[in-house]
Amino acid sequence: MYFSFLVHLKVVTLNVADNSIGENGAQALAEALKTNTTLATLNLDNNLIGENGAQALGEALKINSVLATLNLTYNSIGYNGAQALGEALKTNSTLTTLYLQNNSIGDNGAQALSQGIQMNSALTTLDLWHDSVTDKEAMALRQQV
Structure with a gap:
């Protein structure tokens, strides 16, 4: 598949920003992440992975x-x-x-993230710049920090 090298190499940082990876590429990366034991940083900035790509990455992050x-x-x-x-x-x-700038997640998306953060002790940085989050939801997120 696209990113099968992630499973075999000891890559610790992968920057594939601005590469038109799209939904299928994100799904392939997600599959590789499920078994990869070395990648610490993944930059997918500006690749139009969409909701399906993010959902695949979410499943990979559970593993x-x-x-x-x-x-x-x-x-x-x-x-x-x-x-x-x-x-x-x-x-x-x-x-x-977790950088999520400019993804139009809105208040409902911020609320879903807030629920996840309530049960998470590792996340220290969450960037939601330009994500259509109102002051009310931003304050709710702030209480989680």
């Missing part, structure tokens, strides 16, 4: 025990993608940094 930083800036993940990531945060204990 992966190494990834510490995930950048999904400018990927059109919307509410459903944020919800999948929020679910993953409930069980993931290694992700410390």
Whole structure:
């Protein structure tokens, strides 16, 4: 598949920003993340992975025990993608940094992330810049920190 090298190499940082990876590429990466034991940083900035790509990555994060930083800036993940990531945060204990800028997750997406954060002790940085989150939901998120 696209990223089968992740399973076999000791790659610790992968920056594939601005590469038109799309939904299928994100799903292939997610499959590789399920068995990868070395990748600590993944930058998928501006790849239009969409909701389905984010959902696949969310499923991978439930299994992966190494990834510490995930950048999904400018990927059109919307509410459903944020919800999948929020679910993953409930069980993931290694992700410390999550960049979700400019994904239009809205208040419902922020609320789903907030629910995940309530059960997560690892996440220290969550960036929701330009995500259509109102002051009310931002304050609710702030209480989780």
